[in-house]
Amino acid sequence: MRPIDRFRACLDRMGGALRPGEMPDRETIARTKDDFASLVAPVLGRDAGADLFCRILDRGCSLDRIGAAASFFLQEQDDLEALNSLDWEDIRETLEDASGVMDINILTTLMGTLLSLGKLK
Numbered sequence: 001m002r003p004i005d006r007f008r009a010c011l012d013r014m015g016g017a018l019r020p021g022e023m024p025d026r027e028t029i030a031r032t033k034d035d036f037a038s039l040v041a042p043v044l045g046r047d048a049g050a051d052l053f054c055r056i057l058d059r060g061c062s063l064d065r066i067g068a069a070a071s072f073f074l075q076e077q078d079d080l081e082a083l084n085s086l087d088w089e090d091i092r093e094t095l096e097d098a099s100g101v102m103d104i105n106i107l108t109t110l111m112g113t114l115l116s117l118g119k120l121k
Contacts, residue, residue, distance in 0.1 A: 007036070
């Protein structure tokens, strides 16, 4: 099983345990933030991953959007339609902020993906 599949399975389990409109508890959010940051750390670094997680979460808890953002950074573009325009803006800003520490080939690939999806202004 791919790492993104394990992460999405955890998100699905968490979502299945919540009632509609219910937010996960703080401990669950903190654990999910750590999992997200660890998952995207090889691409962005832990700090940039944690920051992106918080920005997405600040606009409302959406496990689908968090999973889609992780998919983008792992170049597993399964389910990107869950991301809204503000998420794409955050992704672009995160890439710009982390560009100094990222592998140039990965950065070029991800920016190229943003361009091909029409997400760059």
